[in-house]
Amino acid sequence: MQNLDLLAECLSYIESHLTATLRTEQIAAACACSKSALDKLFRHVCNLSVHDYIIRRRMTRAAALLRSNPEMTVLEIALECGYSSHEAFTRTFRSIWHRNPSQMRNIPMPELYPRLMPAPCEGDEYIMTRKPFDITELYDLFRSREDCWFVCCDICKLIPINEISSQAGDLAILTAMQRMQDAAEEDDIVFRIGGDEFCMLTASPDESYADAITAKIAAQNGTPFQWEGRDIPLSLYITKTKVPLHTPRYNELFTGLHNAIRDVQ
Numbered sequence: 001m002q003n004l005d006l007l008a009e010c011l012s013y014i015e016s017h018l019t020a021t022l023r024t025e026q027i028a029a030a031c032a033c034s035k036s037a038l039d040k041l042f043r044h045v046c047n048l049s050v051h052d053y054i055i056r057r058r059m060t061r062a063a064a065l066l067r068s069n070p071e072m073t074v075l076e077i078a079l080e081c082g083y084s085s086h087e088a089f090t091r092t093f094r095s096i097w098h099r100n101p102s103q104m105r106n107i108p109m110p111e112l113y114p115r116l117m118p119a120p121c122e123g124d125e126y127i128m129t130r131k132p133f134d135i136t137e138l139y140d141l142f143r144s145r146e147d148c149w150f151v152c153c154d155i156c157k158l159i160p161i162n163e164i165s166s167q168a169g170d171l172a173i174l175t176a177m178q179r180m181q182d183a184a185e186e187d188d189i190v191f192r193i194g195g196d197e198f199c200m201l202t203a204s205p206d207e208s209y210a211d212a213i214t215a216k217i218a219a220q221n222g223t224p225f226q227w228e229g230r231d232i233p234l235s236l237y238i239t240k241t242k243v244p245l246h247t248p249r250y251n252e253l254f255t256g257l258h259n260a261i262r263d264v265q
Contacts, residue, residue: 003041006033010042014054018061019082024050048166056170058082059096062089066104074101098171107181138191141201142253148202149210149240153180153217154261155196156235168227172196172234175225179236183216199257210240239264 009031027050028035042050062081065072078089093101155176162169173196180190180200187203202210217238224231241260243253
Protein backbone atom coordinates (compact mmCIF):
# COMPACT_ATOMS: atom_id res chain seq x y z
CA MET A 1 0.00 0.00 0.00
CA GLN A 2 2.99 2.33 0.48
CA ASN A 3 3.64 2.17 -3.25
CA LEU A 4 0.03 3.06 -4.00
CA ASP A 5 0.09 5.98 -1.57
CA LEU A 6 3.34 7.26 -3.06
CA LEU A 7 2.02 7.06 -6.59
CA ALA A 8 -1.24 8.79 -5.66
CA GLU A 9 0.70 11.60 -3.99
CA CYS A 10 2.97 11.94 -7.01
CA LEU A 11 0.06 12.11 -9.45
CA SER A 12 -1.70 14.71 -7.34
CA TYR A 13 1.45 16.83 -7.20
CA ILE A 14 1.93 16.62 -10.98
CA GLU A 15 -1.65 17.70 -11.71
CA SER A 16 -1.43 20.68 -9.36
CA HIS A 17 1.88 21.83 -10.90
CA LEU A 18 1.28 20.83 -14.52
CA THR A 19 1.89 24.33 -15.90
CA ALA A 20 5.04 24.92 -13.82
CA THR A 21 8.59 23.68 -14.33
CA LEU A 22 8.54 20.04 -13.21
CA ARG A 23 11.51 17.73 -12.74
CA THR A 24 11.49 14.22 -11.36
CA GLU A 25 13.91 15.25 -8.59
CA GLN A 26 11.53 18.00 -7.52
CA ILE A 27 8.52 15.66 -7.47
CA ALA A 28 10.47 13.00 -5.57
CA ALA A 29 11.55 15.55 -2.96
CA ALA A 30 7.96 16.77 -2.55
CA CYS A 31 6.83 13.17 -2.06
CA ALA A 32 9.73 12.28 0.29
CA CYS A 33 11.24 9.53 -1.83
CA SER A 34 14.25 9.03 -4.08
CA LYS A 35 14.20 9.92 -7.78
CA SER A 36 15.18 6.38 -8.78
CA ALA A 37 12.44 4.80 -6.64
CA LEU A 38 9.80 7.09 -8.08
CA ASP A 39 10.87 6.57 -11.67
CA LYS A 40 11.05 2.79 -11.19
CA LEU A 41 7.53 2.73 -9.73
CA PHE A 42 6.18 4.86 -12.57
CA ARG A 43 7.74 2.68 -15.27
CA HIS A 44 6.40 -0.46 -13.62
CA VAL A 45 2.84 0.87 -13.41
CA CYS A 46 2.35 2.79 -16.66
CA ASN A 47 5.38 1.88 -18.81
CA LEU A 48 6.44 5.54 -18.90
CA SER A 49 8.97 7.64 -17.05
CA VAL A 50 7.65 10.45 -14.88
CA HIS A 51 8.96 12.92 -17.47
CA ASP A 52 7.15 11.19 -20.36
CA TYR A 53 3.89 11.09 -18.39
CA ILE A 54 4.12 14.83 -17.72
CA ILE A 55 4.70 15.58 -21.41
CA ARG A 56 1.64 13.55 -22.44
CA ARG A 57 -0.55 15.19 -19.83
CA ARG A 58 0.57 18.64 -20.96
CA MET A 59 0.01 17.88 -24.63
CA THR A 60 -3.44 16.46 -23.86
CA ARG A 61 -4.27 19.69 -22.06
CA ALA A 62 -2.81 21.72 -24.95
CA ALA A 63 -4.99 19.94 -27.53
CA ALA A 64 -8.10 20.59 -25.42
CA LEU A 65 -7.21 24.29 -25.13
CA LEU A 66 -6.63 24.58 -28.88
CA ARG A 67 -10.11 23.24 -29.60
CA SER A 68 -12.01 25.06 -26.86
CA ASN A 69 -10.27 28.44 -27.03
CA PRO A 70 -9.99 29.52 -30.68
CA GLU A 71 -9.21 33.06 -29.56
CA MET A 72 -5.94 31.95 -27.90
CA THR A 73 -2.77 31.99 -29.98
CA VAL A 74 -0.48 28.97 -30.07
CA LEU A 75 2.09 30.92 -28.04
CA GLU A 76 -0.49 31.72 -25.37
CA ILE A 77 -1.39 28.05 -25.11
CA ALA A 78 2.31 27.14 -25.01
CA LEU A 79 2.79 29.48 -22.04
CA GLU A 80 -0.35 28.11 -20.39
CA CYS A 81 1.11 24.59 -20.66
CA GLY A 82 4.49 25.48 -19.20
CA TYR A 83 6.52 26.18 -22.34
CA SER A 84 8.50 29.38 -22.81
CA SER A 85 8.69 29.35 -26.61
CA HIS A 86 6.48 28.62 -29.60
CA GLU A 87 9.20 26.45 -31.15
CA ALA A 88 9.74 24.15 -28.16
CA PHE A 89 6.02 23.73 -27.64
CA THR A 90 5.32 22.96 -31.33
CA ARG A 91 8.17 20.44 -31.48
CA THR A 92 6.87 18.59 -28.42
CA PHE A 93 3.25 18.80 -29.55
CA ARG A 94 4.08 17.31 -32.92
CA SER A 95 6.07 14.47 -31.33
CA ILE A 96 2.94 13.42 -29.41
CA TRP A 97 0.05 14.27 -31.74
CA HIS A 98 1.88 13.91 -35.09
CA ARG A 99 0.27 17.19 -36.13
CA ASN A 100 1.11 20.84 -35.73
CA PRO A 101 -0.90 22.72 -33.06
CA SER A 102 -2.73 24.78 -35.69
CA GLN A 103 -4.04 21.57 -37.27
CA MET A 104 -5.79 20.55 -34.04
CA ARG A 105 -8.15 23.52 -33.90
CA ASN A 106 -11.01 21.77 -35.68
CA ILE A 107 -10.22 18.09 -35.11
CA PRO A 108 -12.71 16.56 -32.63
CA MET A 109 -10.22 14.17 -31.01
CA PRO A 110 -10.93 12.82 -27.51
CA GLU A 111 -8.20 12.97 -24.87
CA LEU A 112 -5.03 11.13 -25.88
CA TYR A 113 -3.70 10.66 -22.36
CA PRO A 114 -6.11 11.22 -19.47
CA ARG A 115 -4.90 11.52 -15.93
CA LEU A 116 -3.87 8.28 -14.22
CA MET A 117 -5.75 7.51 -11.04
CA PRO A 118 -4.92 4.98 -8.28
CA ALA A 119 -7.55 2.29 -7.98
CA PRO A 120 -8.61 0.65 -4.71
CA CYS A 121 -6.74 -2.56 -3.95
CA GLU A 122 -6.07 -5.09 -1.24
CA GLY A 123 -2.82 -6.23 0.31
CA ASP A 124 0.41 -5.17 -1.34
CA GLU A 125 -0.95 -5.30 -4.86
CA TYR A 126 -1.92 -2.11 -6.60
CA ILE A 127 -3.26 -1.21 -9.99
CA MET A 128 -3.66 2.02 -11.89
CA THR A 129 -6.54 3.07 -14.05
CA ARG A 130 -7.05 6.02 -16.30
CA LYS A 131 -9.68 8.45 -15.19
CA PRO A 132 -13.00 7.39 -16.75
CA PHE A 133 -13.62 9.50 -19.81
CA ASP A 134 -16.28 12.02 -19.00
CA ILE A 135 -19.07 11.57 -21.52
CA THR A 136 -21.69 13.02 -19.19
CA GLU A 137 -21.80 16.21 -21.28
CA LEU A 138 -23.13 14.10 -24.15
CA TYR A 139 -25.75 12.38 -22.06
CA ASP A 140 -28.65 14.59 -23.12
CA LEU A 141 -27.77 13.80 -26.71
CA PHE A 142 -27.69 10.09 -25.92
CA ARG A 143 -31.18 10.32 -24.48
CA SER A 144 -32.44 12.18 -27.54
CA ARG A 145 -31.01 9.41 -29.72
CA GLU A 146 -32.01 6.46 -27.58
CA ASP A 147 -33.17 4.54 -30.66
CA CYS A 148 -29.92 5.14 -32.54
CA TRP A 149 -27.02 2.72 -32.85
CA PHE A 150 -23.62 2.84 -31.18
CA VAL A 151 -20.56 1.51 -33.00
CA CYS A 152 -17.88 0.43 -30.52
CA CYS A 153 -14.20 -0.31 -31.14
CA ASP A 154 -11.19 -1.54 -29.21
CA ILE A 155 -7.58 -1.83 -30.40
CA CYS A 156 -6.37 -5.40 -30.92
CA LYS A 157 -3.06 -6.18 -29.20
CA LEU A 158 -2.08 -2.70 -28.09
CA ILE A 159 0.37 -4.03 -25.50
CA PRO A 160 2.85 -5.40 -28.10
CA ILE A 161 2.70 -2.03 -29.88
CA ASN A 162 3.45 -0.23 -26.62
CA GLU A 163 6.38 -2.59 -26.11
CA ILE A 164 7.86 -1.30 -29.37
CA SER A 165 7.55 2.24 -28.04
CA SER A 166 5.08 4.22 -25.98
CA GLN A 167 5.04 6.75 -28.83
CA ALA A 168 4.05 3.97 -31.22
CA GLY A 169 1.21 3.15 -28.82
CA ASP A 170 0.10 6.79 -28.82
CA LEU A 171 0.10 6.80 -32.62
CA ALA A 172 -1.95 3.57 -32.67
CA ILE A 173 -4.60 5.27 -30.52
CA LEU A 174 -4.62 8.33 -32.78
CA THR A 175 -4.90 6.14 -35.87
CA ALA A 176 -7.82 4.20 -34.38
CA MET A 177 -9.65 7.40 -33.53
CA GLN A 178 -9.01 8.77 -37.00
CA ARG A 179 -10.40 5.64 -38.65
CA MET A 180 -13.61 6.08 -36.68
CA GLN A 181 -13.77 9.77 -37.56
CA ASP A 182 -13.26 8.94 -41.24
CA ALA A 183 -16.12 6.42 -41.17
CA ALA A 184 -18.50 8.79 -39.38
CA GLU A 185 -21.03 10.97 -41.13
CA GLU A 186 -21.54 14.62 -40.21
CA ASP A 187 -24.02 14.03 -37.36
CA ASP A 188 -22.26 10.99 -35.89
CA ILE A 189 -20.21 11.62 -32.75
CA VAL A 190 -17.03 9.76 -31.81
CA PHE A 191 -15.92 9.69 -28.18
CA ARG A 192 -13.59 7.69 -25.99
CA ILE A 193 -14.62 5.50 -23.06
CA GLY A 194 -11.29 3.94 -22.04
CA GLY A 195 -7.59 3.82 -22.72
CA ASP A 196 -8.01 2.18 -26.13
CA GLU A 197 -11.79 1.88 -26.35
CA PHE A 198 -13.93 4.16 -28.49
CA CYS A 199 -17.57 4.60 -29.39
CA MET A 200 -19.52 6.34 -32.11
CA LEU A 201 -23.06 7.47 -31.46
CA THR A 202 -24.73 7.42 -34.85
CA ALA A 203 -27.63 9.63 -35.84
CA SER A 204 -29.62 6.71 -37.22
CA PRO A 205 -31.90 4.00 -35.78
CA ASP A 206 -31.38 2.00 -38.98
CA GLU A 207 -29.31 -1.13 -38.36
CA SER A 208 -28.05 -1.15 -41.94
CA TYR A 209 -26.54 2.29 -41.31
CA ALA A 210 -24.57 0.93 -38.34
CA ASP A 211 -23.55 -2.08 -40.44
CA ALA A 212 -22.19 0.23 -43.13
CA ILE A 213 -20.16 2.20 -40.57
CA THR A 214 -18.82 -1.03 -39.10
CA ALA A 215 -17.82 -2.28 -42.56
CA LYS A 216 -15.93 0.94 -43.31
CA ILE A 217 -13.89 0.62 -40.14
CA ALA A 218 -13.35 -3.13 -40.59
CA ALA A 219 -12.06 -2.56 -44.12
CA GLN A 220 -9.03 -0.84 -42.57
CA ASN A 221 -8.15 -3.77 -40.28
CA GLY A 222 -4.61 -4.98 -40.85
CA THR A 223 -3.60 -1.74 -42.58
CA PRO A 224 -0.34 -0.57 -40.99
CA PHE A 225 0.54 2.85 -39.71
CA GLN A 226 4.10 4.10 -39.90
CA TRP A 227 6.26 4.87 -36.91
CA GLU A 228 9.86 5.91 -37.51
CA GLY A 229 9.87 4.22 -40.91
CA ARG A 230 8.41 0.97 -39.55
CA ASP A 231 5.06 -0.44 -40.69
CA ILE A 232 2.96 -1.56 -37.70
CA PRO A 233 -0.29 -3.40 -38.56
CA LEU A 234 -3.36 -2.16 -36.69
CA SER A 235 -6.72 -3.86 -36.30
CA LEU A 236 -9.78 -3.02 -34.22
CA TYR A 237 -12.42 -5.13 -32.56
CA ILE A 238 -15.70 -3.69 -33.83
CA THR A 239 -19.30 -4.17 -32.80
CA LYS A 240 -22.61 -2.32 -32.89
CA THR A 241 -25.06 -2.08 -30.04
CA LYS A 242 -28.05 -0.28 -28.62
CA VAL A 243 -28.14 0.64 -24.95
CA PRO A 244 -31.70 0.98 -23.59
CA LEU A 245 -32.11 4.21 -21.67
CA HIS A 246 -35.52 3.57 -20.13
CA THR A 247 -33.68 3.91 -16.82
CA PRO A 248 -31.49 6.85 -17.82
CA ARG A 249 -28.35 6.47 -15.73
CA TYR A 250 -24.89 7.39 -16.93
CA ASN A 251 -23.16 4.42 -15.29
CA GLU A 252 -25.55 1.97 -16.98
CA LEU A 253 -24.81 3.45 -20.38
CA PHE A 254 -21.06 3.37 -19.73
CA THR A 255 -21.19 -0.24 -18.53
CA GLY A 256 -23.36 -1.30 -21.48
CA LEU A 257 -20.88 0.11 -23.99
CA HIS A 258 -17.95 -1.59 -22.28
CA ASN A 259 -19.82 -4.88 -22.17
CA ALA A 260 -20.54 -4.66 -25.89
CA ILE A 261 -16.82 -4.27 -26.59
CA ARG A 262 -15.90 -7.08 -24.23
CA ASP A 263 -18.35 -9.47 -25.88
CA VAL A 264 -16.74 -9.08 -29.29
CA GLN A 265 -13.18 -9.64 -28.13
